[in-house]
Amino acid sequence: MNKLIFLLFIPVITAACSRLGFEHSCYYKIQSYNRQRYFFYYTHDNAMRLQKGENDNRERNIFKAVPGLADKDELSFEAYSKPGYYLSVSADRLVLKEKKTNAGFKSNSTFVETAGLTNDWAVSLKAFFNEKYYIRHSRYKLWVHSNDHSSVFAKDATFIPVPTTNIDQNRYSCDE
16 A cells, blocks of 8 residues: 555656656756655755655755766756755755855765665665765755665665756746
8 A cells, every 4th residue: 555655656757857867957856755745955054954845935945957066977956046056065964055166065066866775766866975975864854974775774865856847937847
């Protein structure tokens, strides 16, 4: 029964974003694999958390996947409602930071998409600066931690990219 219920939350992929995963220039909500209907969200102080709800505070839970700042073949994520601000690693926390030109910022703001650690139709995001580190959630905060290979870590480090459509009148899910 749980499988059936969970499958109802699989996102519908739009024609512009044709696969489950991230494509450059597309806008996404990033949903937790094991906390259904919880999405990446940035707070007033730019800390990253999981927050319940698809439509609540929608400007704070939409991110544009762009070519990686440190490696164009990888991914960086720019906040929809704060252009020029990117998901970045600060100590072991995932935060939103204004774009800088130095190599450290670029490396801390670039991620490598892999098949989900729990389920390969979902995704996991490795830190570009160290392939042993993944974005994961714990107690509704988003962290970048070393993979301890536990089932809890695998679930907490697996996400579902949900393409967004018709964000506003001038922007759509993927720039063309």
